[in-house]
Amino acid sequence: MILQHKCPDCGADMQYDADSRLLKCPSCGKTQNIKDMEPDFDPNAKQSHDAEASADDVDEVYGDFEDFEEQSTYGTYEDNEAKHYICQNCGAELITDADTTATICSYCNSPMILGDRLSGKMAPSKVIPFTISKERAEETFKKWCKHGLITPKDFTKADRISSITGMYVPFWLYDVNGRGEAHAHATKVRHYTSGDYDVTETRHYQVYRKVSLNFNDIPADASEKMPDDMMDKLEPYTYQDLTDFNTPYLSGFIAEKYNYTDAELFPRIKQKTEHYMDQYISNTITGYSSVTFTDRSYDTRQKNAIYSLLPVWMLSYNFNGKNYLFAMNGQTGKVVGKPPVSKGKVALWWGSITLVTFLISFLITMAAGGAF
Structure with missing residues (x-):
């Protein structure tokens, strides 16, 4: 089943416009507010929590661990084979892989949303729509290229972009609770003069911290095609723009389903959470000349995980016969990738x-x- 959002005035295919954040007809300029449109499917999704973890999310707790009910919103995909679709505009036969949920007809350039891969529990719960258009993405990338201190002079011209593709990348957004305990040996060193002597006084302290930290919306990309390190560097996203999923947001872009469940990616979240707790505990131990941790232990519990789509511009750049891949946060414009040296x-x-x-x-x- 192919979904195409037709203009009520002229019948052309409407596409999501990142500048206005509306569904817009490229032919007559008609616009529609997606938030006012009825969703094509009811994903039965759990609402996400507030945005990124902050100091307000921190609560020191002394006592036993609470038990959390682990929740997740996702479906299963039984069809792992390529599938044929017929474009409703030009009649061309298109073949997509099993991961694709939205694409563009390579013959007539019409947006195609593959509804049979987005129905029921297969639908994402949330989406952050693109706020940077293709034109702005190209302009932002060119400015980024000019700031390279050790890149070749010809690269800074940014005149060899071979492709720019807007993609909605599948992510899991986790709400977790992390409990941690840490023991450390700390010293305070004081230097002073007493008579004819230079005195160094060292005092030793045993430091103990026990904390409980709540983190909201920790992201982990769920696509096997996207490099994890590149996706991690695209953070942070601003989760105030997180909205209920509706298929018109995909119109004119590429989108894929997740390849990994929230349970399979949770070990990555545990690593991130432990790093955050390390930083938090270290920041609470101040006023000492030296601090050496002697023991640290952490326990991370998943409270919730929400299947979401986040916007990414993928840029391919050809330089001296070699293709370089870059990614841009489709909401903030942050660029990551390794340019030539x-x-x-x-x-x-x-x-x-x-x-x-x-x-x-x-x-x-x-x-x-x-x-x-």
């Missing part, structure tokens, strides 16, 4: 550092009255 600029950079270091050493030696 100019060996000449790297050599000049390190040469400059060496020269500056030499000059500083020379000046210090001369000021001290020594010979260089």
Whole structure:
């Protein structure tokens, strides 16, 4: 089943417009507010919590752990094979892989939403719509290329973009509770003069922390095609824009279903949560000359996980016969990826550092009255 949102005035296919955040007809300019439209499906999704974890989410608790009911909103996909679809506009036969949920007809450029892969529990619960259009994405990327300190001069021109594709990437957004205990040995060192003596006084302390931290909307991309490190670097997203899923948001973009369940990705969330707790506990131990942790233990419990789609622009750039892949946060414009490196600029950079270091050493030696 293919879903296409037709303009009520001229009958053309309407597409989601990132600038206005409305469904817009490219032919006559007719617009519709997606939030006023009835959803095509009822995903029976659980509402997400507030945005990212903050100091208000922290609560120190002493006592036993609470038991949380683990919840998740997702479905199963039984069809793992490629499937044929017929474009309702031009009649072309299109073949998609098992992961695709929205695409564009390669013959007539019409948006195609594959409704049979989005019905019932297969539908995402939430979506962050694109707020950066294709034109703005290209402009933002060109500005980003110009700031490379060690990239080749020709790369900074950003005139070899081979493709820009807007994709909704499947993510799980987790609400978790993390409990942690930490023991540390700390010192306070004081230096003073007493008579003819220089005295160093060192005091030793045993430090203990026990905390309970609640985190909301920790993301983990659920697509096997997208590099995890690249998707992690696209964070943070602003979750105030998280809205109930409706298929018109996909019109004109590519979208895919998840490949990993929330249970399969939870170990990644545990690692992230433990890192956050490490940072929090370390920030509470202040005023010491040194701090050495002797023991740390953590326990992370999943409270909820919501299947969501987050916007990403994928950019392919051809430079000296090699393709470079970059990703852009479709909400904030943040760009990640590894650009080409100019060996000449790297050599000049390190040469400059060496020269500056030499000059500083020379000046210090001369000021001290020594010979260089």
